Amino acid sequence: MLDGEDVVAALPGLYRYALALVRDPQEAEDLVQETVTKALANATAFRGEAAPATWLHTVAYRTFVDRYRRPADLPVAEDTLAAAVDAAWRDDAYRVSPHLVAERAAQRQSLLDALLRLPHDHRSAVVLHDVEGWTAARIAEAHEISLPAAKQRIRRGRAMLVSALDGEVERRLARRGVPMTCWEARSRVSDYIDDELTGPERAGLEAHLAACPTCPSLYAALVGAHGGLGALRDADSVVPPDVAARVRAHLEALTAGTGAGATPGGEHRGA
Template sequence: MDDETDAALLAAARAGDDAALEALLQRHQAQVYRFGMKMCRDPEDAQDVLQETLLAMARGVRDFRGTSSLSTWLYTIARSFCLKKRRRSKFAPDEHSLDTDAAPEASRLADPSRAPDEALAGKQIEHALERAIGALDPMYREVLLLRDVEGLTAPEVAEVLGLSTQAVKSRLHRARLSVRESIAPWLGIPSQAAPEPGTCPDVLTLFSQHLEGEIRAEVCAEMERHLEGCPRCRGACDSIKRTLALCRTSGPTVEVPAAVQASVKAALRSFLAGNR
């Protein structure tokens, strides 16, 4: 059923086709597990989130009417189980912090002239990005993960989180700037010199807002003119572009272990057998 679209599998699953349901859930298990790993920061919790999410989808598939996208529905379910895990474990921010003494070595490994996907191949940078995202407060982390790692639109993220789109964007801008600041030394990005009063806009925030369609055309044009003559701000914009590129390419790095897949498949088949 690899060639079947999600819509076709979903229609068949709603009609009672267990094979279609299994194929649909298997297709999306990696993104659920990835989201659980990045939100829960614990493999066992991520496995539980994956299993509970897929079972909840199996239970509710016949009632799903498609008023939201499949991904939005999936992440809404997964997030609810992440929140339960967090409450039970008295979730605390990740204890790891960036080792600033090691940053210069990583900077040499991360040649600034290399493309972002090449830079990500360096394990030091990959780990730095994971730590930077993990160090975010969960309310900011989930916004960044859903928007910049998983690729949902801001309105879709708002639907998953039960927030306004504007609230999502506000949290997103803050999360992006925080991650960019954390990994800058690992990318060989020098500290930003303070701008002279009244000379430089907050280009990092403006650029993030531009990506979300919040900047008027005339403001965007004015910013472009400023960037042409200001190396400082041009470098700042380049740094956040590279940071977001790293976020986008970090998504596929988490795979569901074979043992976890087997456990989830067994639970799913047990559930389906009990509902025939």
């Protein structure tokens, strides 16, 4: 039977696990509280076949799946993202930026944000294995799945985490159905600003900007830079008097010299 000391000993790991699953500290506390309440209410169900911490994590995982997982909050549906990442990793041409991934992985908030974009079962497997140091066999026990299935969740979860940190797969999914490619759109923005596009070209670019997740910021930056440069054109600009005087004197000297048969450089032509 589960006792209070088992629960207290498992609390630090439970909280770390909950925080990685839900990201928000208050929700993590709520998840741990609900897990402990359920576990103590059903303490007789614990038969000692697994370690107390393993059983408590199983309760936490079930609670999370039942009440805290919110697919609607994800930018891309879990199944869609999982399939896209699988396809990307099977593609020999697929690559990520190792420097970008390492930089984001080193930033706690960026890493937690990336974890949130993993399907809940893969997120749990990766956290238990790579954060808590659990074996695949123990994860299989907690998730109530086979050992090969647990190993697959760890493998796929790691791949999805790398792709989430890099962000390219999600960007590709977000661009599905967007008219024209990003490069085609970006190469036309300058002509769009100068009002030199045909009607269909303008409509196509505007449709792209309305749907693309990345190009609008670049368009806004170009418009801002263009506007800033235009502001430099001050109709009330005044040339300093001494500069104006020197220019006038130079022009008068050139005019006088040319009229006397001199070249603009001041040299006289031969007779």
